[in-house]
Each structure stands twice: as C-alpha cells, then as structure tokens.
Amino acid sequence: MKSVKVLLKFPSGQADMPVAWKFATEYGLEFSILQADIRPDRGGRCIMDITGEPENIEDALYYCRQANVQVTVLSRTMVWDDECCVHCGACTAVCSKKALSLDKETAELRFDNSKCIVCEMCIPACPTGAMRVDLMP
Ligand code: SF4
Ligand code: SF4
Secondary structure, X not given: OEEEEEEEEEOOOOOOOOHHHHHHHOOOOEEEEEEEEEEOOOEEEEEEEEEEOXXXXXXXXXXXXXXXXXXXXXXXXXXXXXXOOOOOOHHHHOOOOOOEEEOXXXXXXXXXXXXXXXXXXXXXXXXOOOEEEEEEO
C-alpha cells in the first residue's frame, strides 16, 4: 500500500467527472479530499490524499490524465515561519537530523530544509506554531 497527495486540475466541461466514484469502485482506492474548488461551468481544482496499491494509483491517475485532467503529485515540505518564531530553541531538541539549530553567535534559529525528513516532531514542540507542513509540486 502507498499514499500520495495529488492535485487534480479539471478543465471546464470535465468538472462533473466521477473521479471519486472511479477511484473507489474501479481502482479500490481510499481517499480523502483535502481541498476542493470546482464549478461545473469553469472546472477547478481538488487536492486528494489517496491510499491504495501502487499500480492501482498509477492506473487511476492515468485515467485522469486521459480525460485531460492535469495531475500533479505533491510532496510534503516543512515551512518555518520566522515571523512567528521567538527563537526559544525548543524545536532543536526534537530534531534528530539537526535541520533546526540555534546560531551560536546570534542565538537565532536556523532551518536547513535540505536536512529535514519531514518527521513533524518540531510541530508539537513549538509553542508559537512557527513550524508547519505544506504541500508542493
Ligand atoms: S520535520 Fe523533523 S527533521 Fe524536519 S525540522 Fe522538524 S524535527 Fe527536524
Ligand atoms: S520552537 Fe518554535 S518558536 Fe521556538 S525556536 Fe523553534 S520554531 Fe522558533
């Protein structure tokens, strides 16, 4: 089993495609809709979290692409909001990859995204909500 988050962009005229029904009945996928803004006359976009056998996910996304739905597989990334950060250092204690550290000279937090494995341990550790997960293409 595998889980992926995908962004589906529907052209106008394809907004009433029975994607959810197809995913469940034809490809045996479980899914939740994280965000949706679709209008019958204009098309729109939808972010879905899909779980299923890898080949079934591939087939389901192929079905979408064949119907001119633009498919983008999203990955998770951590975002540090430096305006909310009070540089207390609490997050550095739970970051096993040392992606978060306090600068020895300035005592300010430094975030090295290239070391981050998106384990999310820093989210509950932060008292100001300065760490969050975002989805990106
Ligand atoms: S998500 Fe994990 S690895 Fe990334 S900064 Fe937070 S604690 Fe460190
Ligand atoms: S725990 Fe939150 S407020 Fe404290 S240094 Fe880390 S990101 Fe900044």
